[in-house]
Amino acid sequence: MPFTTPRGTHDILPDEARRWQWLEARFRHACALAGFGEIRTPMFEETDLFARGVGEDTDIVTKQMYSFTSPGNDRLTLRPEGTAGVVRAAIQHSLLTPGNVEKLFYYGPTFRYERPAKGRFRQFAQLGVEVFGAPGPDIDAELLAFASDFLAGIGLCTAVLEINSVGCPECRPLYRDALRNALAGVRGELCPDCDRRYDSNPLRILDCKVERCRELSADVPVILDVLCEPCKTHLAGVEAGLRALGVAFVVNPHIVRGLDYYTRTAFEFIAGNLGAQNTVLAGGRYDGLVAELGGPATPGIGFAAGVERLLLSVGEGAGETERPGVVYLAALDANARDTALVLATTLRRAGVPTALDYLSRSLKAQMRDANRQGAWYVLILGGDEMTRGEAALRDMRGASQSTLALDAVVPYFRDVYAGLSTTVDKE
RNA sequence: GUGGGUAUAGCUCAGUAGGUUAGAGCGCCAGGUUGUGGCCCUGGAGGUCGGCGGUUCGAGCCCGCUUAUCCACCCCA
Incomplete structure (x- = not known):
């Protein structure tokens, strides 16, 4: 095997x-x-955009970025997440005028240099949405209902929504201090990772999976107790909105987001069947990000989901779409093959999906091929019929056979396939 | 970056205490029908047993290294 896909990437057949x-x-x-x-932004951006947007000290920026220097000495990075680029574009093209609400979605490949595992890849596709300019909690609730309905629509109605507030620049530092104070006495008992987190980002200790750490942080103060009044009110508003929209959720004060730009609302949809990487869709509010990246102070909120993870969680059977079967042109000799080739192209120009044999195989082999391709009809072009200006028409679903005049073939199938979509399901 | 599992035909996997030409199912090709699919029967093609090195008279099987992959940790979609 001379060449294979690079680690953590895969072909999609x-x-x-x-x-x-x-x-x-x-x-x-x-x-x-x-x-x-829809907004489509480049797959790479200036490295500094991510460093400033996502946060200098985050895992993503410190060790997961595919960064390179272009021949022109620009420092560029393959996007490790979608929001920073969208924000950059919105600023660049003046989409964020005061009093305007901008709703954008994106879809495309994303890159992170990580050790691959179940549901985690180095190149993966993310789909996501962003709402700019809407500060109120009603938008948060609406967005969560949107996400929840989308997940339910693809068969993931069992995904559990967990929400939290990570506070704002006013109250988060207070909570950080409160956490350190509460854990100072037992710091020596924390796992090595958490000992490090104590200094770097004590909020992450709440997310630790180590049994002992969970015990130690069990009755530590919760951020919800320390939130400032505006943040508290906002969270209450989100909860009320969710109830009004009939979206089930649980408040999980331990949710911590890995990107620095989040403020107030943070949320995750958890799927039960994915092992360790069970977050299938996640996001939150980022009221400071636009300004941080040089734009007009504009609140924002959004979410992203990993396509591979979604597909993994949905399971094998889902997404199978029914498409109309082709008309298969089976030719029995060289003369018939010439006719078949012309006919195939003519039929396709008329919007009829058509297949034919390319290997001059026996009729039996062509029939088998037609069957395998899920053909609805096989038009058999044989010497006897063709001299009469006809062809044998076999209905592969009903297994009945009849005769069709050659010059009636195109109009006949145009009628049969009229109105049938030959592309993927719109639903 | 850390720990563990796996690596045999296109796919899913067997492979007995290391011993002749490495097997099955599915898939693929052909024949059974002189112009006809799905089921069935018969035959066929296809494998440097991940790679390199070592132990041995002899290695798919044992040992070392390496690569890939999967799972867990970290973190995240």
Whole structure:
């Protein structure tokens, strides 16, 4: 095997690609209903955009970025997440005028240099949405309902929504201090990772899976107790909105986001069948990010989901779409093959999906090929019929056979396939 | 970056205490029908047993290294 896919990447073969198309179509459909417009940004950006946007000290920026220097000496990075680029574009093209709400969605490959595991890849696709300019908790609730309905629509109605507030620049530092104070006495008992986190990011200790750490942090103060009044009110507003919209959720004060830009609302949808990487869709509010990246102070909120993870969680069977079967042209001799070639192209120009044999195989082999391709009809072009200007028409589903005049073939099938979509399901 | 599992045909996997030409199912090709699919029967093609090195008279099987992959940790979608 001379060449294989680089570590953590994979090829998507036709059968699997159909599932991807199905998922993407569902997402686009949902976005269209909710008034999101698509934005396509470059797959790489200036490295500094991510460093400033995502946060200098985050794992993503410190060790997971595919960064390179271009021949022109620009420092560039393959995007490790979607939001920073979208924000950059929104600023660059003045989409964020005061008093305007901008709703955008994106879909595309994302890159992180990590050790691959179940549901985690070095190149993966993310789909996501961003809402700019809307500060109120009602938007948060609406966005969560949107996400929840999208997940339910692809068969993930069992995903559990957990929400939290990570506070704002006013109250988060207070909580950090409160955490350190509470754990100072037992610091020596924490696991090595948490000992490090104590200094770097004590909030992460709440997320630790080590039994002892969980015990130690069990009755530590919760951020919800330390939130400032505006943050408290906001969270209450989100909860009320969710209840009004009938979206089930649990408040999990231990949710911590890995990106620095989040403020107030943070959330995750957890799927039960993915092992350790069980977060299937996540996001939050980022009221300071636009300003941080040099734009007009603009609140924002959004989420992202990993396509591979979604597909993994949905399971093998999902996303299989029914498409009309082809008309298969079976030719019995060289003369018939010439006719078949012309006929195939003519039929396709008329919108009829058509297949034919390329190897001059026996009729038996061509029939088998037709069957395997799921053909609805086989048009048998044989010497006897052709001299009469006809062809044998076999209905592969009913197994009945009849005769069709050659010059009636195109109009006949145009009628049969009229109105049938030959592309992927719109739903 | 850390720990563990796995690596045999296109796919899913067998392979007995190391011993002749490495097997099965599925898939693929062909024949059974002189112009006809799905089921069935018969035959066929296809493998440097991940790579390198070592132990041995002899290695798919044992040892070392290496690569890939999977799982867990870290973190995250």
